[in-house]
Amino acid sequence: MxxxxxxxxxxxxxxxxxxxxxxxxxxxxxxNYLHTLTWWQALHQHGHDVPMAEIHRAVGMGGDRLLDHVLGAGHDHREDQALDDAHHALYATWFDALxxxxxxxxxxxxxxxxxxxxxxxxxxxxxxxxxxxxxxxxxxxxxxxxxxxxxxxxxxxxxxxxxxxxxxxxxxxxxxxxxxxxxxxxxxxxxxxxxxxxxxxxxxxxxxxxxxxxxxxxxxxxxxxxxxxxxxxxxxx
Missing domain, CATH: 3.40.50.1000 (HAD superfamily/HAD-like)
Incomplete structure (x- = not known):
């Protein structure tokens, strides 16, 4: 310690x-790495190529802040809900095995x-x-x-x-x-x-x-x- x-x-x-x-x-x-993977998958589904290392460093924020962090504050916010929903659906598959x-x-x-x-x-x-x-x-x-x-x-x-x-x-x-x-x-x-x-x-x-x-x-x-x-x-x- x-x-x-x-x-x-x-x-x-x-x-x-x-x-x-x-x-x-x-x-x-x-x-944390489950969140990293499922955020990467969600972003990839919507055409965003973001390195997992960058996503991992943002884990711990809420979804809204995470997207600004990895895509930039000036990204198209109209897709934020779809990205958040995609991440949630992917992550929810782990709910019974956390x-x-x-x-x-x-x-x-x-x-x-x-x-x-x-x-x-x-x-x-x-x-x-x-x-x-x-x-x-x-x-x-x-x-x-x-x-x-x-x-x-x-x-x-x-x-x-x-x-x-x-x-x-x-x-x-x-x-x-x-x-x-x-x-x-x-x-x-x-x-x-x-x-x-x-x-x-x-x-x-x-x-x-x-x-x-x-x-x-x-x-x-x-x-x-x-x-x-x-x-x-x-x-x-």
Missing amino acids: TSTIDRDRTTAGPVRPRAALFDLDGTLVDT PVLGGARDLVRAVAARGMRVVLASSASADEVAAIRKALGVDDVVHGATSADDVESTKPAPELVERALELAGVEAGEAVFVGDTVWDVKAAARAGVACVGLLTGGVSEAELTAAGPVTVYRGPGELLRGIDSSPFAAVTA
Whole structure:
């Protein structure tokens, strides 16, 4: 584990966080490359030749932002809905076989057992989030969930994280966000929430740490093993 988070302390000192906010794709389920492939297929169907590496770097954004990122803000937006629908149809074929990352279920249960409210905050659509929740099987400890359908702007805008804070009923300084992309890190930073980064989404540690103050673990299993020395043990009050 490499810890690079800047933990400035107020006079109140560190306290255990009251909420754990989790991204889903690439963080709890191993789906970033499935999104990369199905976005590539959708774009290819509509005559766009975009390298998979470029698509992968945009995964974590909502569909609208992703298309601007890979096609340019000046592309013909009249086909955006068709592209989004094509991606969704292709990705939905995986709904019954979404791979859960090792340690993910136990990590969610561990933070809940420590008295934190678990809220899921994903840039995916509501039905994609529902499919992931079914695969995870931890709804008995999940306090709430939000998706791209609940906000106007997806990551890296802070709205999803702010919405998750509202669902948890906590202030930004009382929560820790876990994500796997630079878009997660930026969204959390803009919302004022401490962030933990996981390398399971295919983004390098250097890229994650460059996006803002963040502690990086190889995956949910490593975070679980070190949970009592992680930002989940204490954040600034």
